[in-house]
Amino acid sequence: GAGVSQSPSNKVTEKGKDVELRCDPISGHTALYWYRQSLGQGLEFLIYFQGNSAPDKSGLPSDRFSAERTGGSVSTLTIQRTQQEDSAVYLCASSLAGLANGDTQYFGPGTRLTVL
Amino acid sequence: AQKITQTQPGMFVQEKEAVTLDCTYDTSDPSYGLFWYKQPSSGEMIFLIYQGSYDQQNVTEGRYSLNFQKSRKSANLVISASQLGDSAMYFCAMREGQRGAQKLVFGQGTRLTINP
Numbered sequence: 001g002a003g004v005s006q007s008p009s010n011k012v013t014e015k016g017k018d019v020e021l022r023c024d025p026i027s028g029h030t031a032l033y034w035y036r037q038s039l040g041q042g043l044e045f046l047i048y049f050q051g052n053s054a055p056d057k058s059g060l061p062s063d064r065f066s067a068e069r070t071g072g073s074v075s076t077l078t079i080q081r082t083q084q085e086d087s088a089v090y091l092c093a094s095s096l097a098g099l100a101n102g103d104t105q106y107f108g109p110g111t112r113l114t115v116l
Numbered sequence: 117a118q119k120i121t122q123t124q125p126g127m128f129v130q131e132k133e134a135v136t137l138d139c140t141y142d143t144s145d146p147s148y149g150l151f152w153y154k155q156p157s158s159g160e161m162i163f164l165i166y167q168g169s170y171d172q173q174n175v176t177e178g179r180y181s182l183n184f185q186k187s188r189k190s191a192n193l194v195i196s197a198s199q200l201g202d203s204a205m206y207f208c209a210m211r212e213g214q215r216g217a218q219k220l221v222f223g224q225g226t227r228l229t230i231n232p
């Protein structure tokens with residue numbers, strides 16, 4: 001079946017502009033996660049959604065970052081007033097939360113964001 | 117304190133040899149899961165293997181096995197009969213808490229290079 005998809009694959013923007021990154025999880029997966037991978041920081045958790053529960057936003061680095069998940073499926077990560085330090089690869093993952101598979105997270109190909 | 121430590125920034129191995137990638141973890145939660153992911157140059161995170169904290173035996177998936185030593189808090193990945201296609205970054209990650217949607221904490225990764 002189809003894996004996690006993300007768009008765009010690459011995004012170049014100017015400092016101060018807003019950007020939206022999209023994630024389409026594996027069909028039927030109830031949990032969706034966003035991570036950020038940058039050279040200096042490795043892989044960092046940003047936010048996750050699980051069913052109808054309130055999202056865990058504990059990893060969002062500032063209030064310029066927000067995310068939503070509509071209809072329990074597609075998610076959008078929004079970064080307002082982008083800064084150069086926001087440049088990174090943004091990875092989305094999804095999982096069948098709560099089942100006896102260790103809740104393995106399957107990742108999408110990522111969006112490479114470059115802020116000029 | 118680092119929750120996941122990978123002490124080998126880079127490793128070079130001859131093709132067909134076995135290789136062990138080290139991972140130690142730190143948690144006080146009795147319930148946790150340990151994961152290994154492979155990230156080739158294309159950038160996508162590929163799930164390799166999972167070990168739960170209550171699993172009694174080490175897990176094996178094809179050429180991958182996880183050497184889980186709970187008392188030492190280590191979860192080393194063993195790749196048998198290495199192949200050129202195994203060249204990639206390898207990340208160890210941990211999920212704390214009960215099964216279900218939980219964020220992953222990643223180590224800094226090990227870059228594995230397989231020489232012909």
